[in-house]
Amino acid sequence: HCTIEELKQEVKLRVEAEARAKESLQKERDLNELKTKFLSLVSHEFKTPLGGILTSATLIGKYKKEEQQDKREKHLDTIKNKVKYLDNILNDFLSVERLETGKVNYRFSQFPLSKVVNEVVYNANMLLKDGQRINYPQEIDDYVIEFDEKILELVLSNLIHNAVKYSGENTTIDLQVDFENDILTFKIIDQGIGIPEKEQQFIFKRYFRAENALLDQGTGIGLNIVKSHLENLGGNITFTSKEGQGSTFIVKIPVNNNNS
Ligand code: ADP
Numbered sequence: 001h002c003t004i005e006e007l008k009q010e011v012k013l014r015v016e017a018e019a020r021a022k023e024s025l026q027k028e029r030d031l032n033e034l035k036t037k038f039l040s041l042v043s044h045e046f047k048t049p050l051g052g053i054l055t056s057a058t059l060i061g062k063y064k065k066e067e068q069q070d071k072r073e074k075h076l077d078t079i080k081n082k083v084k085y086l087d088n089i090l091n092d093f094l095s096v097e098r099l100e101t102g103k104v105n106y107r108f109s110q111f112p113l114s115k116v117v118n119e120v121v122y123n124a125n126m127l128l129k130d131g132q133r134i135n136y137p138q139e140i141d142d143y144v145i146e147f148d149e150k151i152l153e154l155v156l157s158n159l160i161h162n163a164v165k166y167s168g169e170n171t172t173i174d175l176q177v178d179f180e181n182d183i184l185t186f187k188i189i190d191q192g193i194g195i196p197e198k199e200q201q202f203i204f205k206r207y208f209r210a211e212n213a214l215l216d217q218g219t220g221i222g223l224n225i226v227k228s229h230l231e232n233l234g235g236n237i238t239f240t241s242k243e244g245q246g247s248t249f250i251v252k253i254p255v256n257n258n259n260s
């Protein structure tokens with residue numbers, strides 16, 4: 001025999017247990033959905049570059065003659081670029097996971113700003129379309145800052161790659177650097193396809209890609225990661241954009257100025 005009170009308690013416990021079970025089921029479903037999305041993204045994103053790598057590797061094997069050295073080198077370059085591209089995608093996915101589980105260790109060090117800028121521009125130069133160019137300041141040579149170097153590289157390379165990817169031939173990408181009151185400001189300005197106004201509110205959401213960007217390759221996670229890292233480090237990212245005219249991304253980070 002149990003009292004009404006005991007019965008009520010029993011019902012309450014059952015209802016709670018059921019709610020917990022539902023919640024964990026939902027979590028499992030969310031996780032599965034994420035996995036499916038991940039797999040379809042990976043297979044889609046990896047197929048084309050892997051095909052290119054295979055083709056180049058096969059051709060290198062065929063170009064055996066001494067005078068075909070140029071061709072061999074061209075295909076080696078192609079392979080290097082495509083492997084780097086795939087490596088970037090994998091790193092992005094790993095970043096998402098680490099950001100999600102809070103397992104990011106930031107490492108601060110002092111380094112010349114020009115080192116990162118030159119490296120990022122050098123890598124982006126390999127991806128340029130015909131007649132595209134990147135304008136960047138040369139006068140920051142001996143400027144030393146304190147920040148997480150890898151993160152700064154990730155942020156700038158994501159934004160510059162996007163600028164290159166979402167702009168046409170014969171366009172210029174401007175990288176501007178400004179320093180004021182311990183805040184370093186980067187502007188990445190392109191003359192590309194821009195972001196449709198009604199989609200602008202979504203572009204930092206993971207996996208989101210605007211309608212007019214779907215012809216280009218991409219995963220929709222770069223900007224999401226960039227924003228999370230910047231916010232973790234006390235910085236921020238904003239943008240302005242006009243469809244068909246271009247976009248400007250503005251990054252602000254707090255740095256210790258070691259030059260004064
Ligand atoms: P991805 O480039 O891999 O799709 P991102 O997270 O870097 O992913 O960008 C998300 C979306 O924001 C892109 O798919 C595109 O629609 C838009 N976008 C980002 N940068 C630009 C840019 N410079 N010009 C136009 N659209 C952009």
